[in-house]
Amino acid sequence: MTQDIRDTDNFDKTRKKINDIKFFFGNTLTSENKKAAIGWFCTYTPEELIIAGGFVPVRIFGRKKIIKSESYFPINFCPYIKSGWESLLADADNLKAIIFTNSCDGMRRFFDIASKYLDGIPSYLLDVPHLKNRDSRDFFTGNMDDMKKFIEKLKGEKINEEEIENAVKLINKKRKLLKEFSNIFYKSPDLIEIPAYYKVMELSMISDPEIFLDDLEKYLGFIGSIDKTSTKNGISLQPDQRNSPSIMIIGNFIAEDKLWEMLSKMNLKLASEDLCTSNRYFVKQVVTGDNKDLMESIAERYLNKPQCMRMADPGSKLAEIENVIIKNHIKGVIFITLKFCDNMLYSFPLLKQRLNNMGIPVLYLDIEYNNFSEGQIKTRVQAFLEML
Amino acid sequence: MGIKDRLKTGIQKNLNLRYIKRLLGIIALKPVLYAYGKTFPSASDKYLNIFTIESLKKAYSDNNRPIGYGSLFIPHELFHALGITPFLPEVMAGFTAGLGLAPQTLKEASSHWYSQDLCTFHRSASGAAELDLFPRPDYIITSNLACDAAQKSFYIHSVKHNIEKNFYLIDVPYRYSEESIRYLAAQIKNICTDICSKTGKKPDISMFEETFELSNELRKWAIEVGSLRKNLADYPSHFNGLNFILPFHGLAGTREAVILYKEIYRDLKKYSDKQCKEISEKNKPAKRILWLHLKPYYRNEIFDILYRENCRVVFEEINHVYWQELDYKKPFESLARKMLSNFLGGSIDNRIGVILKAAHDYKADGAILFSHWGCRQSNGGARIIKDSLKKINIPTLVLDGDCVDQNNSSQGQVKTRLQGFIEILNS
Incomplete structure (x- = not known):
């Protein structure tokens, strides 16, 4: 077995280095944005247009503890939105503008709140259709054009075709490299730890893409160099052989460091995921060429990327999940949702039914945001893994 | 029994x-x-x-x-x-x-x-x-x-x-x-x-003709009811405008809905005429409440308390006729316009516009927003609604509860908050 022939000391040293994200992404973490930033929330936001306008797209992760936000939203409301609002109340001055999408009822009200109570920071809501067909693509293309005009107003001049083309290339490259990184992560979970993986994902959404890409390329280069010298170091990127069950995580905006830490210490292999904070962000490229309209190509990519539960067709989403489970030999699913997310909560009864038919056990968890009750969740995950 | x-x-x-x-x-x-x-x-x-x-x-x-x-x-x-x-x-x-x-x-x-x-x-x-x-x-x-x-x-x-x-x-x-x-x-x-x-039905726009005619008739009578209510100082105790959701939506385009709205108009007109004769005898006019969102559909005391305390719900936002007449010659466009005109869609400004106009037209003294558990679109706008009404000096009570699950709503708390609100209205 691969693990048996490894030089433990060497392996541990290398692993420690690979998981030192601060070291590899030093430029990303320390560089001060020279360009103004535009905040965004949902993976249906076409970052390409923000970049084409000369701005840095920064996803609002909402790391602030919810205090003031409580007086703006009801108690049973999306905790990510509340945290996001808390962050905007504290730090919105750093942003040139904020772009919302009509992802859900909660986001629509969030946009209303920001428009009314956030002085001096322009907000825009991009209307994203729920359907995936030609008409909805055309409609979405028109809506993106409207968003482009909003950015042009901020920029003070028109965005030209070349700027969009360059932005598409840049973001496509980021998606491609993130995909490569995630493939390595799935193949070698003993090498890249779960917290490091999600940290890179987070950085990909909140940083200047050019600086981040530079760091990511070097990072992947280092990981690649290990692969090449695998016999010498006893380290390889071969499929993991440990006797851990392959788990798929399905969720929404899950960005809980304590959860990732907790999972990394457990006997499981994270073999696939369906989250707003990972694959739904980077999977699927914008396909250009063949005289295709650029804006239309971007619209097509966003409407056909791994879909959020908010889209109209839960049937195709379930089929998508089923295929992933079969392809990746998944043994169990952890369904984890932020509380009060209607789109996620309504997807569970059918998902549960479908997984039952496949003989795949599923663990249902609903969590707060920035307020993770580790003890309780740990017990439940452990029991689930034991059952597997 | x-x-x-x-x-x-x-x-x-x-x-x-x-x-x-x-x-x-x-x-x-x-x-x-x-x-x-x-x-x-x-x-x-x-x-x-x-x-x-x-x-x-x-x-x-x-x-x-x-x-x-x-x-x-x-x-x-x-x-x-x-x-x-x-x-x-x-x-x-x-x-x-x-x-x-x-x-x-x-x-x-x-x-x-x-x-x-x-x-x-x-x-x-x-x-x-x-x-x-x-x-x-x-x-x-x-x-x-x-x-x-x-x-x-x-x-x-x-x-x-x-x-x-x-x-x-x-x-x-x-x-x-x-x-x-x-x-x-x-x-x-x-x-x-x-x-x-x-x-196996032949798609033909003529099939919309009668339905749209009836829908337009319903619309006309619903507007008449709304106009009548603007000047209604008192209401029969059994009247509750939140009971007509099925005819307003599900029966739109049927003869039944038209008959019903005509009857609502007649009932209230009769009461209004009677009221005109008796109004001078009354000393204290009732407090006029604008009701936002829905109500509990199980047995509850809310409306009895309001009635006892001389408060009358003078309008419910859900009864606002938000759409234009339908044109059977352009059936799909007409229905699209109807849907897009719904003030609960899009920005909260659409809803606020309706609420502020209703508060003005119906001379509301206060508003009650029934905050139904789990309704993000409505409750998520509560703060903005409250602040908007405050600007025109109308106090709002956001009443937390549940329209369907009695066990998810504390009757005692609802009663206390309602009474506190009525005190504010009377002060």
Whole structure:
């Protein structure tokens, strides 16, 4: 077995280095944005247009503890939105503008709140259709054009075709490299730890893409160099052989460091995921060429990327999940949702039914945001893994 | 025990589809139905109950196929024009509360993994569907207008009945624009064409003529009712404008809805004329309340307390006629415009506009927003609504509760908050 022939000391040293994200992404973490930033929330936001306008797209992760936000939203409301609002109340001055999408009822009200109570920071809501067909693509293309005009107003001049083309290339490259990184992560979970993986994902959404890409390329280069010298170091990127069950995580905006830490210490292999904070962000490229309209190509990519539960067709989403489970030999699913997310909560009864038919056990968890009750969740995950 | 209580007890003890059908078979017999209708204190209440029972009888009868499930904010004229009997699960959830069945339906929903954090209208309807209390649908039309829950829970109904191919989601854009109208009208046309191809009906705009005429007639009478209420200083104690959701939406485009709204107008006109004679004798005018969102549909004290304390609900935002007349020559565009005009869609500014105008037109002294558990679109706007009304010196009470689940609402707390609010109004 691969693990048996490894030089433990060497392996541990290398692993420690690979998981030192601060070291590899030093430029990303320390560089001060020279360009103004535009905040965004949902993976249906076409970052390409923000970049084409000369701005840095920064996803609002909402790391602030919810205090003031409580007086703006009801108690049973999306905790990510509340945290996001808390962050905007504290730090919105750093942003040139904020772009919302009509992802859900909660986001629509969030946009209303920001428009009314956030002085001096322009907000825009991009209307994203729920359907995936030609008409909805055309409609979405028109809506993106409207968003482009909003950015042009901020920029003070028109965005030209070349700027969009360059932005598409840049973001496509980021998606491609993130995909490569995630493939390595799935193949070698003993090498890249779960917290490091999600940290890179987070950085990909909140940083200047050019600086981040530079760091990511070097990072992947280092990981690649290990692969090449695998016999010498006893380290390889071969499929993991440990006797851990392959788990798929399905969720929404899950960005809980304590959860990732907790999972990394457990006997499981994270073999696939369906989250707003990972694959739904980077999977699927914008396909250009063949005289295709650029804006239309971007619209097509966003409407056909791994879909959020908010889209109209839960049937195709379930089929998508089923295929992933079969392809990746998944043994169990952890369904984890932020509380009060209607789109996620309504997807569970059918998902549960479908997984039952496949003989795949599923663990249902609903969590707060920035307020993770580790003890309780740990017990439940452990029991689930034991059952597997 | 009166007839209503007997009905309630009967259905509580025999909660199954067969019993519901049997019960509707008996009560919908003309002599029984009209005898039942006479037990109501006004003509409008009488017709509301008669037409509701008749529409349920139709939906539960296998002789009236096809049956279409529709969510509240779709244009039900579509069903009527296509000859489909509509059935509204969300309205049925209100009935589960009124009939005391919600504990059972909600429990059933929980056992099928519907989270308790979800809206109880949808949860109770899903529970009822899981208990097989609803008729089997042939078609399902829903939308994302104002409510994420509808599009999801209705899809689950389609899977349960294995009719995913007859499930239609109307994707309603956020903004009112000509592009939005085109996008929406094309969807409605496609749905119509697809259903026609399945039912064998020839798609023809003439089928909309009568339905739209009746819908326009309903619209006219609903506006008349609204105008009359602007100057109504007092109300009959039994009147509750929050009871007319089914005719306002589900029966739009039918003769019954027109008759009913005419009766509401007559009832209130009669009361208004009587009031004009007696008003001088009254010393203290009632406090005028604008009601926002819905109400609890189980037995509760809210409206009794308001009445006792000389407060009258003078308008409910849900009764606002938000759409223009429908034009049968442009059926799909007309229905698209109707959907896009719904003030619960898009920005909160649409809703605020309606609320502020209603507060002005109906001379409201205060507003009560019933904050139904799990309704993100409504509750998420509570702060803005409250602040907007405050700017025109109208106090707002955000009353936390649940329209369907009695156990999710503390009656004592509701009472205390209501009384505190009334004190503010009287101060």
